[in-house]
Amino acid sequence: MNTRETTLEKATVLCLKNAKQYIRDAEILHSFKSYKHSLALTVLSDVELGKAVIYHLWSKDLIEGRILPEPFQVSFLERQYRKFASETWWVGLTIASNVEFLVQEILDASEQTPNAAKGEKFSALTMKKITGIIEKMQLENDKLIELESYRSLGFFADSMGDDNNINSISVEKSLARVRIQQVKNRIRVGTPFLSLSFSEASNGIVKALLEEAFRNVVPLRDKITQFVFSTKD
Secondary structure (H helix, E strand, C coil): HHHHHHHHHHHHHHHHHHHHHHHHHHHHHHCCHHHHHHHHHHHHHHHHHHHHHHHHHHHHCCCCCHHHHHHHHHHHHCCCCCHHHHHHHHHHHHHHHHHHHHHHHHHHHHCCCCCCCHCCCCCCCHHHHHHHHHHHHHCCCHHHHHHHHHHHHHEEEECCCCCCCCECCCCCCHHHHHHHHHHHHHHHHHHHHHHHCCCHHHHHHHHHHHHHHHHHHHHHHHHHHHHCCCCCC
């Protein structure tokens, strides 16, 4: 195992550990009726899970410079690990959110084009499945707006009225509880993906899907980076 693989695997483990800890802390805050800050931690948990998936994909050589849009190439090629994950974690979270569907569809598609990794053209059935997966992943991008609203509720105060007073934004108990359960479930179903190995045929299909997924998040890049605390490599 080379140094890059070791670094990325460690990053995967640490990000997953963070994701789980944020949710444990969110539950503690919820029990003390601190619903606003409980909600904020569920957002951080999502970010960390998404980063864990990105690091895992990278460690398995499923992310390549040639499949990346230009905005992501420099941080990838120069191995700016944190920067790259901070700009692309949404792709990872989308995968974690739909991992059961995605894995099954990828496996089914790979049976239709068993030599996809060796340059064989995708069959018509494979292309149909790939198109369906891409469409589902594109729909996930709309959920970033929803997550951004949770981020705003959890992290920020609000300016209300013409008197320029700053008021705390209240968060309902039920919203925080639903979010906690949603994120816990996402971690539960997404964690096995981090130990999954694909066949060569599946690898080719995964790379094709990731190429489209990264292209789709370019317009969302500024929003995505707002969720991540600034760090240095």
